[in-house]
Amino acid sequence: MDTLNRIKELERLIIQAKKSYYSFTDDTDEQQLTDAEFDLLEEELRQLDPNNVVLRQVGYEDTLNSITNKIKVTHTIPMLSMDKVKKKEDLLSWFNNKIDSGLITDYQLVVEPKVDGVSGDLLYSNTKFQYAATRGNGRIGLKIDTNLIKNTIKSTIPIKGSEIHIRGEFYIPKSYNLKKERDDYEPLRNLCAGALKRKEPIEINKYIEFIPYNIIGTDITFDKEIEKLELLRKTKYPDIQYFITKDITHVWEYFEEYEKSLRNKWSFESDGLVVVFNSINTQKIIVQEFGDTDHHHKYAIAIKPKSVGAWSTIRDVEFNVSRNGRIVPVAIMYPVQIGSVMVSRATLNNMSFVKENNIQLYDKVFCNRTNDVIPDIVKVIHTTKSKEVTIEKCPSCGTKLVEKGVDYICPNHLNCPAQIVNKFLHWFTSNDIKHIGPSSIDKLIHGGNFSSLWQLYAMNQNDLMCVIEKYCNISKDTDTMKEFIRLFEKSKDQTEQDIIGKYGIPTIGIKMLKKMNIYTLNDLIKYKDLSYMSSDVAVEKNICIWLNQDPRNFDDLFSLIKYIDPKKKVDKNIKKKLFCITGALDNLSRNDAIKEIENKYPNYEYSNTVTKDVSILYIGNDATNTSKYKTAVKYNIPIIEYKSI
Template structure:
């Protein structure tokens, strides 16, 4: 009985495998076609799973390498790659990655989610562009790449070499591209992730490639490089856009780099979906070589993304304290990575228009690692056009377009902006027990309409609020009054000036130590402080000017912000010195910065004549900060030296 059941199981497993392989091959082929026509039905990660499973059962299945064959309609000529453009081995597990990297210096770069390309230079002149294709044979897309400004047409000097990289479409370019395609009578593309392959595969409208960017990640055919980092410096010096290469020495460095990459993914401008790592020492590349599928000295890392689908019930628009009107999709509740998701941000107006999002659309969401759930793509769309509001949902003013956003300009009287500004203040100076809801009641009852009104509230006023008894009213009153003597940086942060947070103000107060001096500072004075570009200096000066009335009113109702400690306990070890930190440290950077400040030192973000010390653990690095520090004679300290000097 037992024996026969085992036999029948074996038999059915075999049948199952054969069926499964057939099915997988069909699915892989179908999704490849959809991908190359710019209309993918599934997320990349789900596609990867199909391909992995097929490779597992049938490693040499022809479908796995059949990329070039799909694009027959493009009319692009076939061209070969030498050496082959292999795909990368990949992992979803940080521990695997760290194990792979153990004992080696590695270079990390962003994994840009586009189409791999090769640019051939003859005599330093760009002459041929090839898609990756199946890795051994790609397509000639030179005419299209001539439209891409990052594909630099001519470099100084002479030489024959090849630059490999990734062609991609950023979110904001995608919106413009989608509009242009529609005006040309072409079908509106569904996502920036797939449009690159879609445009390259077309016979006409090569000019649409001008919306794309090219990230270089390798140069081939030139001698003399010893490390990956040297190659990236060479490329960067020649003006190629680079996917943030970073030299990583320890597994902590790798973790920190991944945290940085994850933040970029959340910000979502560059279509980045992970990171690529390779051994920095090029002699190891020679030594280790390649398998039939991938190099052994390079690996890609992605977060395992879980996806879910749901329907948009409606799109809500809300006005922020700065007047930006932001869309949120309210969706039919769906489980994703253990949480029930009911709404999801749609970022900005251009995003809604770019993807043509409407109630009734069936969409796909993704959540990778700790990243907040994100809209990924439209699965099936309802007919019609995205509907953008023309008036402010809070005050009814006519909205104006501002780049990718729409804005309400009624800054002084728009209730949403007013309550947003007061809430920002409450958070910045940290008034306890004053919730969003309580503030709303105060505003509805006309007790408060601007920030200074908070400080004129009496206990009796607070007693009139719903469900607020004597004890709570007294407590709230004290909590509010206490913040009259908030630290100066918190006070300034509470004004809600665009482009300036608490650390901005802390930095500026080191140079302009009183409110009077800060208010009197001109744009040039602020731009001269390390780490302040002209643009942010302008924003700060304008913001302080616009907040002048508010500042005076706050001072008028008895708010007296407290200036930072003027350390009277004698000199400190780093007094008068300005520090710039670069590269990874053994402790979180914020912690090191705080101890520098406590020891009397100040921080700058870029190396200049005024910099006293550059702190780095990569003392043999050739980064631009390092080169500049050396040329200016700035001292270079390791983290250890720094710690020793602070005692």
């Protein structure tokens, strides 16, 4: 099974899992995936296709559309999901990305448990309970039969208002396991979801509890997130424990304490911690500056528990095809629990790695998963069933493979479906064009008959939006479409050299083009001369091979540059120096600061990250805890307070 087929299989499994979990059409005890198993599927899909539309969906749309025996409820303010991190550096990146904007002055954080239950919304009017609803797809939920939660719901609350929504998690406490002495290991979250689906209550329903974490009202306003949590204490529902800090490193220390002891002390099952900016004004600034997604708010993040390693057995080997035809083997294993996640795949790098480590089908293997989505195999034990791993033809197009160095290569570079998809994906990724992944590109190619990037750039904006809506399932009037169009248009604002460097010519990037003094197609085309086939310079030979492979290689690149029509030119006489900025700037946005520096020092250009190539780091307020500052200190890069310029 190649990557595209695996993506389709993951889409099917995730949609089926959501359908089972969110369906309120029967009262059967249908077997569901555990939260960890579901996370595994989502993480694998996110690794293979980060922009897949299934990952943006909250709940299950088709299930809601097909339900006729339940009352549907529209969430005026959507109930979104959470973005997730597992590594400390990713948490710091999320935080510093907001702080480095220079717009945020109140960066206090609230940290609370991520309760592993079923999200719900309770409506109260003039202190009296009206109904409870599920999250559904985030925009539309289903009313829950009050008889199923009559032991859970408070009939009145001491909070006045014509429309008060209390949001939180329905859950079954850990004590239920002790009372029932269960040995079936069915996750409490799944038991709770099943109990809320029933037509009539059974014994388990009396154990359901509700813990609130948010309150929304037409007659109440808040300045801080903790004001909501304190007001919710008055409802007599269980309190949610929280922790406040301005130091993001303290958040990670609290998470480490959570992993060691806190999660075992709480009465409910949890799946990590939730981190949110305390100031409501800060939340609004983040939404205005960074936007929101259809899936989650950018002012909050969930930290998920770390993983370790475990033994499993290889039951199959999947072969994926890169944009340049390289065959990448992946071990498919029997699912094994590593930390809080079920793992069923491990990278095998290339066929030379498989041979050198004598990895065979049906081997027993030990996998490490140190916060990586796909783990590494570090130990191998053969079994009586072990069988050599072999491949002769491309899994995507069936072309006979050729051996080149450590890799097996599919030579059908222009017509292999997997290579075409990955070429599109490389361009979108290189230009930071979001929301289009392998699955969407596959639909563009096969459904829309797109085979070259220039075809998209030849369209006017309205036609492009129609195509993206039809094949990529992104509605025209959404923020997701607006961001896609903005980034697509931004990709036109680059030099001819940038376009050539990002196009995906094997071993050729922008740095190499600069080194070779290749600025335009006229500079590139000279390497079509067959004499370069015998060049001692590998890069010259690679360009010559690419240009002579097929006339369409150059023709497609020529057409792309023609339709982008780059106005930006490379200044060949000036080698730009790089500068970076971190910390909050007084009364000045980040973009204005960049323009100010570049106008004052024309031979400098902005870098979004600090590397060894950066000449100066300008700092604002509270910059010393940022990753950029620490990297600059590490590389002895000059650090200057911004106000001093």
